[in-house]
Amino acid sequence: GDSVTQMEGPVTLSEEACLTINCTYTATGYPSLFWYVQYPGEGLQLLLKATKADDKGSNKGFEATYRKETTSFHLEKGSVQVSDSAVYFCALSAENNNDMRFGAGTRLTVKP
Amino acid sequence: DAGVIQSPRHEVTEMGQEVTLRCKPISGHDYLFWYRQTMMRGLELLIYFNNNVPIDDSGMPEDRFSAKMPNASFSTLKIQPSEPRDSAVYFCASRPGAGGGYEQYFGPGTRLTVT
Numbered sequence: 001g002d003s004v005t006q007m008e009g010p011v012t013l014s015e016e017a018c019l020t021i022n023c024t025y026t027a028t029g030y031p032s033l034f035w036y037v038q039y040p041g042e043g044l045q046l047l048l049k050a051t052k053a054d055d056k057g058s059n060k061g062f063e064a065t066y067r068k069e070t071t072s073f074h075l076e077k078g079s080v081q082v083s084d085s086a087v088y089f090c091a092l093s094a095e096n097n098n099d100m101r102f103g104a105g106t107r108l109t110v111k112p
Numbered sequence: 113d114a115g116v117i118q119s120p121r122h123e124v125t126e127m128g129q130e131v132t133l134r135c136k137p138i139s140g141h142d143y144l145f146w147y148r149q150t151m152m153r154g155l156e157l158l159i160y161f162n163n164n165v166p167i168d169d170s171g172m173p174e175d176r177f178s179a180k181m182p183n184a185s186f187s188t189l190k191i192q193p194s195e196p197r198d199s200a201v202y203f204c205a206s207r208p209g210a211g212g213g214y215e216q217y218f219g220p221g222t223r224l225t226v227t
Binding site: 032034036042043044045046049089093098099100102104105 | 116143145154157162167205213214216218219220221
């Protein structure tokens with residue numbers, strides 16, 4: 001079945017460091033791909049999305065490119081801030097499914 | 113739009129008691145999802161509705177759990193009787209119908225503690 005695998009955390013970085021959180025997926029057809037962010041005590045918020053191959057989603061300095069050849073959607077940011085500390089979830093929604101498949105989440109801590 | 117609204121935000125109850133969690137989806141959204149999040153099991157889909165009709169309840173852990181959606185603007189998740197292992201954060205999410213995109217919009221969650 002459809003699934004998402006993302007790198008395990010936790011990830012700890014210093015402020016202004018570069019971030020990459022790996023995400024790969026398994027799905028039939030052409031799913032839509034998402035990154036969600038969950039700040040402490042809050043619900044999941046959509047960070048960015050891509051709906052077709054080679055699309056790049058971007059928001060708040062974060063980027064992810066839909067790579068069909070490698071079935072990947074890695075999250076990147078060139079310079080992280082303390083305020084980026086949160087849990088990040090990769091997710092997919094396939095054409096033939098109404099629900100969404102989430103990765104296990106990666107906890108990011110950014111230290112000043 | 114106010115976003116997805118959930119109540120209560122926190123619930124503490126004793127084992128054996130009935131618990132009812134409430135959700136108001138974003139107006140105009142056709143789909144509503146209930147999730148449970150724990151440290152051990154991560155984010156789990158419990159049930160989802162399309163146009164107020166339950167479509168997939170295979171994630172509901174057992175008969176103690178039930179969910180209803182009497183109209184397009186309101187859903188409940190009930191646990192009766194509650195047990196300590198039900199302690200978790202419960203999220204409601206909604207999304208538009210066909211053609212409106214597949215992204216889900218989450219509420220702030222209800223943190224349930226069963227003692």
